Amino acid sequence: MHIKHSWSAVPEDWVSLGHPPPGITIDLYIALKSHRENALRDTLYQVSEPSHPRYGAYLTNEQLAGLIAPHPETLELVNSWLAYQGIPSSSISITHGGDTLTLKDVPITQANALLNASYQLYRHAEHGETIVRTVGYALPVGLHRHVVTVAPTTSFFSPPPPMQWHAPPNGSDEETGELLRAASGEPATQLSNRDNVRSLEPSFLRWLYSTIAYKPAAIDRNSLGIVGFLREYPSPTDLKAFMRKYRSDGWRATYTVTRVNNGGYDPRRPAIEPNLDVQYAMAMTYPTPLIFYSTGFGRSNTGDWFLSFLGYFLRQRNGPKTISTSYCIDEKSYPLEYAINVCNQFGKLGLLGVSVLYATGDDGVGKDCTLSDGTVRFRPTFPATCPYVTAVGATTGFDPEVAADFSGGGFSDYFKIPDYQRQAVTGFFQILGDEYKGLYNATSRGIPDISAQSVGFNIFLNGREKRFDGTSCSTPVVASIIALINDHLISNGRPALGFLNPWLYGSAARSLFDVTSGTNPGCNTDGFSAVPGWDPVTGLGTPLGVFPGLSGLGSSSEGPPL
Structure with a gap:
């Protein structure tokens, strides 16, 4: 032994x-x-790169088994x-x-x-x-x-949600403030930073990211999955209250609950994280079916959260094409081999045509950067650092959007820089120079990949409105946009987007709004700065241009819409 x-x-x-x-x-x-060492990675990039002949040729469960055997x-x-x-x-x-x-x-x-x-x-x-x-x-x-x-052996973790409570300006839970009214298209106030931002309605997000005119057409073939942990559940009653106020045409909306590995469900005890995810995802994608996956920890807490729900998804033949998860933890909390194995599971989902999005956390470059051996390193979060998922950071403000000061970002200590990201990250290092040298791995995967609004999100919790900030807000927003794009593609007989990153760093990059101001402080530093091009604060930017209403959407017969 x-x-x-x-x-x-x-x-x-x-x-x-x-x-x-x-x-x-x-x-x-x-x-x-696997008998074929690089087969998973190579095939995933082929079916996910719009310029490749195999783009969109996702595998069946049987083909996947043969590839990774x-x-x-x-x-x-x-x-x-x-x-x-x-x-x-x-x-x-x-x-x-x-x-x-x-x-x-x-x-x-x-x-x-x-x-x-x-x-x-x-x-x-x-x-x-x-x-x-x-x-x-x-x-x-x-x-x-x-x-x-x-x-499960040495993987000590219980993923906390990256969520911050944010008191409204007047201290009232019910304060909603002035909003950008998407119906009229007239801004009521300019949003500038997290201290004076008032509540963001779903209508503002739908207006800002150009989805407000889109009507889902493939609701019988497309769905959005929200993964829940920690015995935290949403409430259908709170959802109805939220939809009555913010999306009245969908006030009857509900969600399906799927229990994985003895996951529970008690809607009488709703929690912040699942309520936020479900309420905003539903308001942005209605009437797209929404599935909440309650992931348990097995009998007597002997199970493994990640491997249990990933094993479940990999058995499905008609599961959601988009999966959003807002839970994360420091990468160094996981053994390297375990993290590699979990990451490979996400790659398999990409091979089946599933888009997986993960929050990068709310601690900037890290909360406590002193490791057990006394060395100091920035603390990136996993699974966001896995090169087979799309990592979501945080922005705030309007005209222009700027980086939220808590947006998780940095560089992995486990995963090498993927080919699709190499050029973008190289450009950032040319601007950064030697700043923070030694506090991060300059040859590794950088996060986030993309960002979205994350400050001033009102939710209903036990019948009352409360406001929150965090990448827990931006992640379901981006996932909702991807789910709507998938709806359009599927309704026109085309494959779903699948693994997003080769597309994001390729043809979609020119359609994103490049955030160039703000930092993500942490570990007693100012953190990284948002700069032109990709950066470890907001990634490539925000999805202002990836879903331009209905005009031009899907006009090309090759590759995803721009």
Whole structure:
């Protein structure tokens, strides 16, 4: 046995409660290396690049399984090891598109023996969430080159929503202030910064991002998915109140709830994050079907949030073409191999034609940049740093839009710079020079990719209006715009956008509004600055031009609309 991954100490903010109660079982995911090492990445870029002959030729579930399949020798060796350790074949299944072995209901004592681990119950010091994890695990030496990672093992995380409460100017929860009235097209006030911004109505966002005239036409074939964690749920009653006030033609609107991995649903106890996501997504895309995915943590908190909901999505044949998630955490909180495996799952969704969007967080370049070994580094967030998702930052103001001072951004310490982003990031470094040298990785994936309004979002919560800021606001806004573009494409017999980034950094870049002012301070620095072109504050800019009403939309027979 040789160590696959271990922490030198219990990760920050987690406290051990000792061994879990007797009889607890755990579902283990063993991610296997693909026989064709770069096939996932190469094929994903081909079907996602508008200029490539294979653009839009997304794979079926069966084709995906063939593309990522492990080598027969890998399967033989791993199955032999599991049989030797007494794992019954009846409890083993191939999941996550075809490259993962899922072991159901493994007793903790057997999991300890299998992985030379010491699973214990841990509680998060801040929010009280409990999980079953181990600070280290090992595999037989001969399996290391065949196995990417085993989970859940050393992935200590409970993703907090990047959300900030923002008091209205007069301190009243019900204050809505003057707004840009999209119906008349006349601005009532100029929005300049987060201190004096009044509430943003969905009608303003629909006007600003040119979707107000569009009528969804493929509601029988297109939908938008919102992923929820932390036992947080939306309320249909609050949604109706929100729609009555801000989208009266859709006051009867509702959403579908899908429970993943024993996810719960109690609409009598609504939470901020899912209410915001559902209310704004519905107001912007009505009557496009909206699905809320309540992701559980398994029995006795032994599960894995990411792998459980990703495994579910990869089994679907007619799922949403757009998925929005507003939860994230510091990249360094995850083991490298685990992060790579989760990122690959997002790449698989792209191969199936799904657009995945993630918030970059609300701490600028980082909240606390001193690592456990004493070194100082900016703290980018995951999954936003995964090169197979579209990372969403934050803006505020109007005429022009400027960077919100909390917009999460920076550079990954795990993922190399993808080809689609290389030219854009190189241009930023030519402007940046040596500033902050050593605090980030200059050869890696940069975030965000795109941004949108994020300050002054009113929501209904338990019947009362409250105001919030954050990339939790901008992410469902961008996802809604993508869902509407997908609606137009599908209704005209064309494939959905799928993985967005090759398009965003290519032909769509000239249609985005380039945000060139503002910073994202953090870690006792001023953070990065928004500059002409791409920057790690607002990315390529905001989607002012990607959906210009109905004029010219889809006029080209090749590639997505501009």
